[in-house]
Amino acid sequence: MEMVEQLVSRTDAAYQRWLASVTDDVGADWVVMYCLESLLERNTTYEIGTWLPGYLMIGQEGDRGFFLRCDGGGGPVFRADLGGLGEADLVVVAPAFEVWRRSGFALPPEPEPDLPPTADVYLDKVPVDAVQLLARARKLLGADWRFGDFRGLLAVQPFLAARSARLYALHRDLEHASELRPHLFYATDHGLETVWPTDRPETR
Incomplete structure (x- = not known):
């Protein structure tokens, strides 16, 4: 080296x-x-x-x-x-x-994600013992889940986490919450797709 x-x-x-x-x-x-x-x-x-x-x-x-x-x-x-x-x-x-x-070390604009404006958002694939991860998702989404219900929610994934969420804003929030990217999905006519698309978008 x-x-x-x-x-x-x-x-x-x-x-x-x-x-x-x-x-x-x-x-x-x-x-x-x-x-x-x-x-x-x-x-x-x-x-x-x-x-x-x-x-x-x-x-x-x-x-x-x-x-x-x-x-x-x-x-x-x-x-x-x-x-x-x-x-x-x-x-x-x-x-x-x-x-x-x-340019002041300016960054080129990120391409806009190919997302609908709003959709129901689901949480999935969170490890059943990852209570802290669920707490971060709760804060990010502004959800009102009770902490006493966390383990129950983790046991029934995927579960509805937010109704009619603004996906562009959520996508921007995920820029600084990389640990949540694999776990947030939105509802389509063909199943659930990731809010944070990858090279091979996950579809359920």
Whole structure:
């Protein structure tokens, strides 16, 4: 595994100048851009050199990281989920670091999910002993389930969790509640489908 310092020396020159100019992490909306000290720690902690050799993680947004390719030629800024790192998972955020910096580290808009405006929402596939997960779902959905009923609800999944929920708003809320994404479904004429679509949408 290459030392992080060696990778920095082969990044975009504009990035190297920016990195030398900051002494603390820089926050922009949800994005945190690392100073040198954090850069060394984060790349080591996430073992970026193992999962993405030749790349450097330069910042983070929740469970997503931002990366530069360290080939001496500049190039795009990439983004990928930290739970699945590989070159195939990289998505271009900006054509070059300097372009991204001038934008204030703005993120491209997410594509709108293919969801109906409202639908009944169901909870499913929650482990029967995951009472705390159900409590988080209760708070997210603004539900009024009694805590004493939690184990009963977990035993009869899928169960109706919210009537005529606004799915676009719920989808946005799930951006920062990744632990609930596999468990929220909405009703269609063909069964239940996930509120947070995956590459292979789950349908029941």
